[in-house]
Every structure is written in C-alpha cells, then in structure tokens.
Amino acid sequence: MAKEQCSQFFLAFLRKRKTLICLYVVLAAWVGLFGVFNAYLLKVLIDRLSGSLGGFRDLIAPLLILLVNSEFHNMSWRGINLVCLKLIPPIKSEMTRDLFDRAHQKPYPFFQKRLSGAIAQDVAIITDAFERTIGNIGIRFIRGGAQLIASLILMGSIHLGYSLLFLSWMFCFATVSVLVSKKVRAYSREIARTQSEISGQIVDSFSAAKEVKLFGGAAAESNRLDRFLKRWRYAYKQKGSFFLKFYLLQGCSITCLIFAMTFLLIKQHLVGLVTTGDFVYILSSTFLLTEMIWANTELIDQFNEQMGRCAQSLSHLLKVENENCLENLKEGIVKKGEISFESIVFSYKPDHPLFEGESLRIAGGEKVGIVGRSGAGKSTLIHLLLGFYSLDKGRITIDGQDVASICRESLYQSVAVVSQNPALFQRSLLENIRFSNQMASDEKVLEAARLAGLDLQDALDINASELSGGERQRVAIARAILKNAPILILDEPTSQLDAITEYEVKASLYRLMEGKTTIAITHYLSTLSEMDRIIVLDQGKIIEEGTHVDLLRKNGKYADLWKAQVGNSFLVTQ
Ligand SMILES: Nc1ncnc2c1ncn2[C@@H]1O[C@H](COP(=O)(O)OP(=O)(O)O)[C@@H](O)[C@H]1O
Ligand SMILES: [Mg+2]
Numbered sequence: 364m365a366k367e368q369c370s371q372f373f374l375a376f377l378r379k380r381k382t383l384i385c386l387y388v389v390l391a392a393w394v395g396l397f398g399v400f401n402a403y404l405l406k407v408l409i410d411r412l413s414g415s416l417g418g419f420r421d422l423i424a425p426l427l428i429l430l431v432n433s434e435f436h437n438m439s440w441r442g443i444n445l446v447c448l449k450l451i452p453p454i455k456s457e458m459t460r461d462l463f464d465r466a467h468q469k470p471y472p473f474f475q476k477r478l479s480g481a482i483a484q485d486v487a488i489i490t491d492a493f494e495r496t497i498g499n500i501g502i503r504f505i506r507g508g509a510q511l512i513a514s515l516i517l518m519g520s521i522h523l524g525y526s527l528l529f530l531s532w533m534f535c536f537a538t539v540s541v542l543v544s545k546k547v548r549a550y551s552r553e554i555a556r557t558q559s560e561i562s563g564q565i566v567d568s569f570s571a572a573k574e575v576k577l578f579g580g581a582a583a584e585s586n587r588l589d590r591f592l593k594r595w596r597y598a599y600k601q602k603g604s605f606f607l608k609f610y611l612l613q614g615c616s617i618t619c620l621i622f623a624m625t626f627l628l629i630k631q632h633l634v635g636l637v638t639t640g641d642f643v644y645i646l647s648s649t650f651l652l653t654e655m656i657w658a659n660t661e662l663i664d665q666f667n668e669q670m671g672r673c674a675q676s677l678s679h680l681l682k683v684e685n686e687n688c689l690e691n692l693k694e695g696i697v698k699k700g701e702i703s704f705e706s707i708v709f710s711y712k713p714d715h716p717l718f719e720g721e722s723l724r725i726a727g728g729e730k731v732g733i734v735g736r737s738g739a740g741k742s743t744l745i746h747l748l749l750g751f752y753s754l755d756k757g758r759i760t761i762d763g764q765d766v767a768s769i770c771r772e773s774l775y776q777s778v779a780v781v782s783q784n785p786a787l788f789q790r791s792l793l794e795n796i797r798f799s800n801q802m803a804s805d806e807k808v809l810e811a812a813r814l815a816g817l818d819l820q821d822a823l824d825i826n827a828s829e830l831s832g833g834e835r836q837r838v839a840i841a842r843a844i845l846k847n848a849p850i851l852i853l854d855e856p857t858s859q860l861d862a863i864t865e866y867e868v869k870a871s872l873y874r875l876m877e878g879k880t881t882i883a884i885t886h887y888l889s890t891l892s893e894m895d896r897i898i899v900l901d902q903g904k905i906i907e908e909g910t911h912v913d914l915l916r917k918n919g920k921y922a923d924l925w926k927a928q929v930g931n932s933f934l935v936t937q
Contacts, residue, residue, distance in 0.1 A: 369670045459490055484562055535616065540663075550605060554599060696764075729896065732884075783855040854884045869890055
C-alpha cells in the first residue's frame with residue numbers, strides 16, 4: 364500500500380517526461396550489459412591466447428571491441444548522469460512546490476497539530492526519497508536485471524547446466540529473502556518511527572530555545588533526547604543483529620554455489636568439455652552475479668524503508684480536505700457582512716461540549732465586543748466563524764450563506780483578522796504589511812503603518828524578527844487596514860500594547876471599524892465602550908448582552924469585570 368501510494372505520486376511527475384525515462388531505462392540496462400560483454404570478451408581473449416586458435420591477428424578484433432566497449436560503458440554512465448540532471452532538479456522543484464501548495468490548502472488545525480518543522484521535514488523526506496530512487500536505487504535495479512538476464516543467456520550458451528544451477532540457487536535465495544522481508548520491514552518501520560520521534564523532539568526543543576535558556580533546561584532537554592536516542596539505538600541494534608545472522612546464512616549459500624560451480628567446471632575442463640576461457644567466464648560471472656544479487660537484496664530493504672517513510676509523510680500531506688474552491692464549495696459574496704450563529708453545538712472533545720445551541724445575530728456594519736474569562740470560548744467562536752472546525756450541529760452564516768458551503772479563499776477575502784500573536788515572516792516590515800494586499804503601493808503601505816501607530820518610516824526595511832510584541836501587533840493592525848475587508852475580527856488586538864499606546868491605537872482601530880461588521884475580543888474593556896453591543900461569554904454561553912452603559916447598570920458579570928479593571932470609583936461616576 365505504502366509503495367503504491369509513493370509510486371503513484373512519483374509517476375504523476377514522471378509521466379510528463381516519458382522520453383527521458385525511456386532513455387534512463389535503456390542506459391541503465393546498457394551499463395549492466397557492457398559489464399557482461401566485457402567479461403565475455405575476456406573469455407574469448409583467453410581462449411585465443413591459450414593457443415587453440417590463430418595468432419596475434421585473431422586477438423585484434425576482440426581487443427578493439429573490448430576498448431570500444433569500455434568507452435561505451437563510460438559514455439553510458441555519463442549519459443545516465445545527464446538524464447538524471449535533466450530529470451531530478453526540475454521534478455524535485457515541481458514536487459516541492461506541489462507539496463508546499465497542498466500543505467497550504469490544509470485547514471488551519473493541521474498546522475496547530477503538527478510542528479511547522481515536522482511539515483517541512485515531510486516535504487524533504489518525500490523529495491529525497493524521489494531523488495534516491497531515481498538517482499541510485501532505480502539504476503541499480505535495472506542494471507542488475509539486465510546483467511542477470513545477459514549473463515544467464517551467455518552461461519547457458521556455454522553449458523545450460525550452469526545457468527540452471529545458478530537459477531536454482533537464486534530461487535532458494537529469493538524465497539528465503541521474501542520470507543524474512545516481513546520481519547525486516549517491521550524492523551525498518553520501528554527504526555523510521557524512532558527516527559521521526561528524534562527529529563520531532565529536536566524541532567520541539569529548538570522552537571522553545573529561549574525558554575530552554577531562561578529556565579536552564581538544556582541538560583534536561585539533552586537527557587530527554589537521550590531517551591529517544593536510546594529507543595532508536597535499540598531498534599537499530601535489533602535490526603543489525605538480525606541481519607548479521609541472515610547475512611551469515613546468505614554468505615554460506617554463496618560459498619556452496621561457488622564450490623559447486625568450481626567443482627563442475629574442473630571436472631568438465633579435465634575432460635575437455637569447457638575451455639579455460641569458459642572456466643574464467645563462468646566463475647567470474649558467478650562472483651559478479653552473486654555480489655550483485657546480494658547488494659540488490661540490501662537495496663530492496665533500503666527501498667522499502669524509503670518508501671515507508673515517504674508514504675508516512677505523504678499521508679499527512681495528501682489527504683484532501685474539501686475546503687477550497689472546488690466543485691462542491693461555491694464562492695461566497697459578502698456585501699453587508701451580516702453574521703448569524705444559529706443554535707451552534709460544538710465540542711473539541713467528545714462529551715465535553717463548549718457550545719450547546721448558542722445563537723447570535725450580528726447585523727451588517729454592527730460593532731460587537733465579546734468579553735469573558737480566559738477559556739470562555741471567545742477565540743473558538745471566531746475560529747468557528749472562520750471555518751477552522753466543523754460544527755456538530757447548527758450553522759453559521761455570512762449574508763445568508765452557510766460558512767460550511769463557502770470555499771475558504773473567498774471567505775478569507777471578506778474577513779480581516781487581527782489576532783493576539785500575529786505571525787510575521789522573516790522579511791522586511793514593508794513586505795510583512797503588504798502581505799494582506801500584494802497590489803498596494805508603497806504610499807498605501809506607509810499610510811496603513813502610520814494609522815496603526817507604527818512610526819517606523821525610516822525603519823520599514825528592518826527585519827520583522829527585530830520587532831517587539833507591541834510592534835508586531837501594530838503590523839497586524841496595519842495589515843487589516845490595508846486589506847479593508849467588510850468583516851473585521853479583532854482577537855485581543857492590543858493585548859501586547861502598553862496603556863498609552865493602546866489608547867493611541869484605539870483611535871486607529873475605531874477608524875478601521877468604520878462601515879465594517881466588527882467582532883472584537885479584548886480584555887481592555889475601555890476599548891469596547893463605544894461598541895454597539897457587548898456580549899459576555901461564560902463557559903460557551905452568552906450570559907449578558909447590551910451596550911457598555913446598559914451592562915454597567917445591570918451590575919452583573921460585566922460590571923464585575925469592569926470594577927476589577929478600573930475600580931469602584933470609576934463605576935460610581937458612570
Ligand atoms: N485546539 C483545541 N483543542 C482542544 N481544546 C481547545 C482547543 N482550543 C481551545 N480549546 C479549549 O476550549 C476552551 C475555550 O478556549 P478559547 O476559545 O481559546 O477561549 P478564550 O479565547 O475565551 O480564552 C478552553 O477550555 C480551551 O482549553
Ligand atoms: Mg482567546
């Protein structure tokens with residue numbers, strides 16, 4: 364199954380290059396055949412030298428053929444190098460791009476569940492498996508196959524018995540190899556699994572490098588890695604000791620074959636049935652073929668391991684999630700930006716529902732603030748609106764269109780999100796802001812930066828990694844300003860700003876909200892005072908609803924939160 368999945372994926376790229384593939388197969392087979400012909404020419408030379416036939420003139424032809432043949436052999440190898448050069452780089456880059464695009468088409472939870480380093484590693488494993496298969500394993504299999512067929516024919520032409528003897532040995536050798544291959548695969552799988560655990564641990568540890576340093580955790584991390592290394596060492600040792608015994612058995616079978624061949628050859632040579640040349644040819648072919656078959660058996664193991672790892676990585680990336688603009692999902696058209704949550708039921712874990720039939724209508728252009736304690740479900744509500752997760756029951760609509768039936772690209776075109784921890788690319792600030800609207804002019808980008816409170820006109824070329832938390836958040840706000848989408852979502856947009864900057868940015872946020880349907884989540888309740896409506900969420904339930912003043916008068920949960928933030932005195936003055 365694993366092999367088929369990988370082969371099909373590789374074939375999809377190879378199919379477009381049939382001529383090069385044919386050339387590759389022919390050249391690889393040639394390389395195998397030339398080795399065999401050379402050995403046969405050696406036999407002819409020995410026979411002629413041994414004096415049974417003519418003088419030096421008889422040697423000229425086989426000598427010339429030997430020379431030409433050797434040069435052809437060299438040329439064929441260079442031909443293979445050239446074909447690989449024409450095949451590998453273009454296909455590898457096409458494949459990388461294809462996998463990169465596929466990963467980006469995955470829904471957001473895919474990236475939450477897997478470390479980004481692990482996804483990058485999946486891409487590398489697949490493309491490396493392709494390179495190794497084409498650049499090495501494929502050539503050796505084809506070359507070996509051609510070598511085997513030609514040698515057996517030539518051996519048979521001298522005496523059929525030698526070919527039959529060799530075939531019988533090969534049959535036994537192959538049968539035993541197939542019988543043990545299941546066990547070998549299990550060992551290989553275990554090694555692949557422990558290896559991927561190790562890389563996962565390394566990526567995980569390096570992504571929290573700052574914490575490791577600050578908490579003095581380097582030694583603990585090292586010890587933790589050692590536990591995984593120990594498991595890998597054990598798996599490796601198990602496979603190694605199994606192979607040691609198996610190779611010992613295989614080696615003995617080769618010794619027996621060579622002994623039988625030599626015995627027969629001496630016997631027939633003594634009675635004049637085989638010439639000295641035949642003797643040398645058959646024995647050297649036996650050495651060549653047993654060596655090749657043994658090496659190729661090892662290669663099958665390597666091939667299976669490559670394909671196993673490749674299939675595992677492919678299974679993460681190839682599963683199709685129908686959330687793009689395919690036939691079954693239509694493009695959404697958002698004009699008013701009216702949002703409606705209709706009796707939504709949702710749970711992350713079975714039997715632990717977060718939302719149990721909640722409803723909420725937000726009119727087009729309305730500005731709604733959502734408050735509530737940490738873990739109340741505020742971010743989840745936004746993630747459901749953005750279609751990151753599927754609802755268990757109920758539906759969410761934008762301008763009457765069910766979010767589940769709109770393709771994601773068109774949904775995201777209508778929404779601008781400013782989140783708590785915006786991700787920035789390791790690129791210039793200008794590029795980072797422009798990311799939300801690639802067509803925007805420099806002036807527009809600078810204007811958006813200014814409106815977001817980023818006073819960095821001279822420093823727009825600085826790298827985003829040099830920014831503080833607050834500056835990063837302002838980049839996210841600038842992106843939303845530049846995107847100018849009809850729906851605006853703010854999930855703790857000012858959480859990393861100090862009070863003064865927050866006050867300054869608040870003005871640009873309100874300007875940003877103008878004419879847009881806005882959902883704003885924030886702990887800074889003062890940011891929400893001018894919202895049309897405030898919703899208080901608690902454990903997935905809407906417990907209070909109204910304007911800032913209404914809710915203060917009600918003296919409920921919102922008033923408690925307000926008191927906790929600004930103190931009683933402020934409340935009295937309201
Ligand atoms: N990806 C997730 N998988 C499982 N549980 C989650 C996930 N995201 C959030 N939760 C849980 O859902 C609840 C609501 O989380 P969230 O919506 O982030 O709350 P808020 O934004 O109000 O702080 C929390 O108990 C949180 O632990
Ligand atoms: Mg949250």
